[in-house]
Amino acid sequence: MTLRILTAEISHETNTFNIRPTDLQDFRNRFLLDGASAVAARGAANTELAGVLDTGRRYGWDVTHVISAAAGPGGRVTDDAFDHICAPLMRAAETGAWDGILLMLHGAMVTASFEDGDGEILRRLRAITGPDLPVAVTLDPHANVSTAMCALAQILVSYTTYPHVDFRATGRRAAEVLNRTIHGEIQPQTLRVHRPMLEEANGGRTDIGPMIERHAMARAFEARAGVYAVSINGAFPNADIAEVGPTVLVTAEIGLTQAQDIGEEIADDIWQRRDERLNSYLDVAEAAEVARVWKTGSGPLIIADYADNPGAGAYGDATALLNALLKADVSDACFGPLVDPQAAMILQSQTVGSTVTLAIGGRTAPEFGGGPLNVTGTLKWRGNGDVTGSGPILGGLHRSFGATAVLNVQGIDILIVSIAHQMLDLRQFETFGIMPADYRVVALKSMQHFRAAFAPIAGRIIVCDSGALCTMDYAKMPYVNVPRPMHPLDQID
Known part of the structure; x- marks a missing residue:
């Protein structure tokens, strides 16, 4: 059976202290591409989209990519811009018969009307698809991941590097978990563990410092039965919102009792070492x-x-x-x-x-x-x-x-x-x-x-x-x- 997969890329990191709203022209200034144009421009580079397409070719998916939209980090996204970039995704969700959806988000979008812009995308999508359709999401590790995001998507997978150099690999990882979910091999959910900090002390830096050890822990946990992805998010502190701060996400089999313990162990390390600094x-x-x-x-x-x-x-x-x-x-x-x-x-x-x-x-x-x-x-x-x-x-x-x-x-x-x-x-x-x-x-x-x-x-x-x-x-x-x-x-x- 050929799987029909809907994909979209919508990304913004919102600094709520920036007085300049992010409008549609700001998205055009970075990229605002329809599906075919996005695949042509981004489908063979180091992008999550390329990784998803790699996996789609491997399994013979019928991938429909509807939009790639990103603006440079800035002030709150205007409602008009947000509605405009969401519209192609919602239209496709309404008109197609999909086996799964994979979204490439940032995780720190704030709009004029919604503190949790990424969660709002998922809320609108679920209003169309219902609660059961498999949905996977890739995230930047500077995401401020909300409880709603984890409730509305079964699979969330963040990059593992800062500087971010594993975009394509992250797309592949998320797509692999989505494929197994659609085929009924696994039934994942994502648990969220949070600590009351504006950011991980070093911003999630992965070239040196404690995040190297944490990611080694995460990869070891992923080798356990029933654990499919462990994502460590250093957070984005320039957002004056309720759900700000570092999170550990554990995408694991529903009911796996170890999942919460995994998240807590890594989050405890982040909290206990909150005063360590790599930069002077x-x-x-x-x-x-x-x-x-x-x-x-x-x-x-x-x-x-x-x-x-x-x-x-x-x-x-x-x-x-x-x-x-x-x-x-x-x-x-x-x-x-x-x-x-x-x-x-x-x-x-x-x-x-x-x-x-x-x-x-x-x-x-x-x-x-x-x-x-x-x-x-x-x-x-x-x-x-x-x-x-x-x-x-x-x-x-x-x-x-x-x-x-x-x-x-x-x-x-x-x-x-x-x-x-x-x-x-x-x-x-x-x-x-x-x-x-x-x-x-x-x-x-x-x-x-x-x-x-x-x-x-x-x-x-x-x-x-x-x-x-x-x-x-x-x-x-x-x-x-x-x-x-x-x-x-x-x-x-």
């Missing part, structure tokens, strides 16, 4: 001083501004680190991206090689990471910011910075862009004539993900908290809706 965050002056004295030879100094990471919903236009580098006379350096559509557009009308004076950055919320800088520099590049990645995360995938320019100010090549993306891939610099390996200092806006591509060229990596919207000092953020007490906002014994 420098302020901008400290980072600039390290850059000033850095010697070439072993590779560039990489400075990552975690706090102004567009990949966590920061605006990407904070200037505090750039200002500190300029004041310290750091040269032979590059910096990016600085998200400033106004400055990028002004520079499109200038001649490459000309000297330009203008204000850059800091336009959105100067209280988070600094206001506009008035600079004079030499225009080195301008044009369309299309990029095709070549590294472990973005390899073969397309991104666009929109109107883009490179301005050299006091020996720092500044990449000024119109559409926010965090730095994940060397090609995000190289496309515009900036070869990171050739610089003494590379300053970029990203959390952890940059390591996949930039660590191999780095002489040293330091991380910085510039005081921008994704500051690691959570006490500075106006949390209202999170339940209290909540670590680290409160002291909990």
